Amino acid sequence: xxxxxxxxxxxxxxxxxSQAAWRLAARGAEVVGYDRYAPGHDRSAAGGETRIFRxxxxxxxxxxPLLKHADALYEQLQQETGRELRRLTGCLLMGPTEQQQxxxxxxSIAEHDLDHDVLDAETLAKRFPQYRIExxxxxxxxxxxxxxxxELTIQTAARRAEQLGAVIHRYTTVREIVPVAGGxxxxxxxxxxxxxxxxxxxxxxxxxxxxxxxxWEVEILRVVSAWFMPTTDVWFGEERPAFIRTAPxxxxxxxSPDGVSVKLGLSQAxxxxxxxxxxxxxxxxxxxxxxxxxxxxxxxxxxxxxPTRLSVYMEGYTKSSRPLVGPLPGAENVILxxxxxxxxxxxxxxxxxxxxxxxxxxxxxxxxxxxxxxxRTEA
Numbered sequence: 001x002x003x004x005x006x007x008x009x010x011x012x013x014x015x016x017x018s019q020a021a022w023r024l025a026a027r028g029a030e031v032v033g034y035d036r037y038a039p040g041h042d043r044s045a046a047g048g049e050t051r052i053f054r055x056x057x058x059x060x061x062x063x064x065p066l067l068k069h070a071d072a073l074y075e076q077l078q079q080e081t082g083r084e085l086r087r088l089t090g091c092l093l094m095g096p097t098e099q100q101q102x103x104x105x106x107x108s109i110a111e112h113d114l115d116h117d118v119l120d121a122e123t124l125a126k127r128f129p130q131y132r133i134e135x136x137x138x139x140x141x142x143x144x145x146x147x148x149x150x151e152l153t154i155q156t157a158a159r160r161a162e163q164l165g166a167v168i169h170r171y172t173t174v175r176e177i178v179p180v181a182g183g184x185x186x187x188x189x190x191x192x193x194x195x196x197x198x199x200x201x202x203x204x205x206x207x208x209x210x211x212x213x214x215x216w217e218v219e220i221l222r223v224v225s226a227w228f229m230p231t232t233d234v235w236f237g238e239e240r241p242a243f244i245r246t247a248p249x250x251x252x253x254x255x256s257p258d259g260v261s262v263k264l265g266l267s268q269a270x271x272x273x274x275x276x277x278x279x280x281x282x283x284x285x286x287x288x289x290x291x292x293x294x295x296x297x298x299x300x301x302x303x304x305x306x307p308t309r310l311s312v313y314m315e316g317y318t319k320s321s322r323p324l325v326g327p328l329p330g331a332e333n334v335i336l337x338x339x340x341x342x343x344x345x346x347x348x349x350x351x352x353x354x355x356x357x358x359x360x361x362x363x364x365x366x367x368x369x370x371x372x373x374x375x376r377t378e379a
Contacts, residue, residue: 006030008359009187009196010166011174011210012203013039015046015150015345016337018157019352020200020359022077025164027356032194033168034187036206039158040151043280044204045315047151048225050254050263051345052242054091054145056116058101059321059343061108062370066350068112069366071144073349077153081160085153087257090239091145092119092131095246097138102246105140115143130234131243132299147242147254150345157352174210177201179331198333198359205277205314207338216324216376218316218339221271224284226292227261227309232302235262249295262303264292268321268342274314282312317341319378325354326373335359336373 006029010021013035024031037043055071057063074086095102109116119139124131133139158168169189176188177199185199203210205220230236235255242254250267270291274280289307296303318324318339328334335358337351344351350366357364 006197006360007032007195009034009185009194009199011177011187011199011201012206013158013168014041014044014154014202014204015348016351016355017200017202018154018161019348020202020337020355021161021166021168021352022157022164023353023356024200024359025161025166027360029356029360031161031166032196033158033161033166034172034174034189035168035170036173038170039168040155042151042311042313044277045223045313046154046345047313048263048311049149049151049256050147051150052091052145052244052252052254053086053088053148053346054093054142055114056093056105056140056142056145057108058093058105058244058246060370061104061111062367063347064108064112064114065367066347069353070347070350073353074148077157077160077349081156083152083156084149085156086146086148088144088146090241091142092128092241092243093140093142093246094131094133094137094243096136098136099246102138109140117141117143128234128239128241130230130232130300130302132301141241145242147257148345149257153348177210177334179333183333185331185333198335200335200337200355200359202337202355204338205274205316207316209277211328211336215329216318216339216378218318218324220274220277220314220316221268222274222280223265223271223313223315223342224288225263225265225311225313226289226307227256227263228292228296228303228305228307229261230302231304234302245299249291249298251295253300261308262300264295266291268317271315277314280312280314284310284312315340315342322371323351324373324376325351325368325371326358328373332362
């Protein structure tokens with residue numbers, strides 16, 4: 001069956017699903033999306049005003065070709081829609097030189113010839129006085145980096161998919177996806193069922209609810225973002241890079257686009273289990289803010305220690321921190337994208353394009369062997 005005639009369901013039109021819907025519709029597929037809320041909602045992982053885009057990678061240099069593909073698709077979506085979804089302001093990557101994550105960053109930069117600056121303590125203090133580093137730390141400025149507007153990006157990708165012919169059912173929860181004898185799948189909701197040639201499943205923290213027999217563990221964690229006011233103007237000078245610190249407190253931050261506050265977030269090891277994703281606890285207790293106070297006092301001394309805004313989200317993590325991308329075992333027409341472990345948004349257009357490849361062609365030219373669900377025994 002040709003790509004133009006395939007019917008493909010996209011279950012979950014969020015970070016990954018909105019991009020998959022756009023890429024599928026752009027290739028002529030008949031696309032039907034389902035979301036339990038609506039594209040751009042704040043009840044899972046994609047809220048919080050900004051997310052980091054970067055070219056260098058801490059976790060594995062094999063992501064860099066996928067980041068380059070995502071980079072090109074962000075540019076394409078901006079050109080097609082006329083919306084600024086991303087702004088390249090740079091990203092400072094900081095941490096102990098002997099740590100493996102910093103070594104991987106430098107390896108990925110060298111292997112893929114990425115535009116960057118290496119800053120010693122004196123240069124960092126002059127150029128970016130809002131940051132502090134310690135003896136033995138390295139600081140690298142990834143130039144092809146900056147921030148993404150998550151809510152706007154999701155809504156824009158979904159709307160572009162609709163302009164290209166996709167249909168999106170908002171506030172419609174998918175209860176079951178059933179492979180059909182002879183090929184295809186049936187998607188069941190409270191309103192009834194529809195038959196498709198393939199389904200792309202991108203439901204984020206609801207993956208264990210929809211697919212309870214998943215052979216890999218995806219742990220759903222509760223993520224707190226906090227916004228703090230600077231006491232000086234240095235955060236909003238000519239250069240406004242995001243930042244990531246690897247140790248001893250693994251954290252990240254982004255100056256807000258409106259020039260008022262700085263968003264801070266923490267890493268996987270500092271998150272707590274989310275519990276039932278339908279009953280997420282959105283109240284942040286005072287004791288949960290102690291780690292932010294420690295972080296600010298040690299590395300970001302010109303931020304006021306009391307936050308002006310707090311938000312709670314959910315993210316899915318695998319044991320290996322590598323996502324699950326590919327067909328479900330025994331159901332080759334069900335394409336799963338799950339467990340992005342906190343670093344999926346910057347890659348989302350690439351993964352949306354890969355989902356379209358897999359749903360329409362059964363394979364992808366992108367280098368995904370290291371994250372594929374095929375023959376994978378661990379998560």
